[in-house]
Amino acid sequence: MSFTEILKEAVEKVDGAVSAMLVGSDGIAVEEYFSEKIVDLAGLGAEASALIKDINRASETLGLGESREFSIVSDTCGLLFRRINPEYYLALVIRPDGNYGKGRFILKTITPKIEKEF
Numbered sequence: 509m510s511f512t513e514i515l516k517e518a519v520e521k522v523d524g525a526v527s528a529m530l531v532g533s534d535g536i537a538v539e540e541y542f543s544e545k546i547v548d549l550a551g552l553g554a555e556a557s558a559l560i561k562d563i564n565r566a567s568e569t570l571g572l573g574e575s576r577e578f579s580i581v582s583d584t585c586g587l588l589f590r591r592i593n594p595e596y597y598l599a600l601v602i603r604p605d606g607n608y609g610k611g612r613f614i615l616k617t618i619t620p621k622i623e624k625e626f
Contacts, residue, residue, distance in 0.1 A: 514621050515541035518598075518614050524606015526585075529553065529599045530592075530622065533560050538596070546585050547601055556589065556599060577612065590615035592622050 515528040519541060527542035529549055535557030540549050559578070567575040574594070580587045581604070588600040588611050598619060600611050 509621065511539035511622065511625070512541055514618055515539060518600060518618055519543055521614050522600065522602060522607055522611045524603040525600055525611060526603060527601040531556050531597050531599055533557060533595050533597065542601075546603070547587075549601075552587070552599065552601070556597065560589070560597065577615070579608070579612075581608070586611075588612060588615055590619055592619055593626060596622075596626065598622065 511530055515530065518528045519525045526544040526546055527540065527549060529540035529552070530538040531553045532538060535554045537549060537553040542549065563575050563578050567573065576591045578589050583604065585604060586602045586606065586608055588602065588608065590598045592598060598615050600615055602608060602611050
């Protein structure tokens, strides 16, 4: 199964999800899928790099270890991020009224599929 197929599956399984991407911790998108663009995915990738670094630094400073998952919910959309390995993350973009719990669950279940490819 290709990365695009896995990302498409994630979007289709979550009510309110509109796009998903595989992004490096450097902010470069490896693959993306969208049914609707409500956020600039290239910009999201670039900003994700800074977010990932800041969140990992805060997590380590607090003695929590490495972060595996984080989310941002705004008026426009929600962004869910799930760590695949120290270098790559999955991101799912969901409408404000979408199913965030299912989004987190789907990211958790597809992570092993993508891990196998690295």
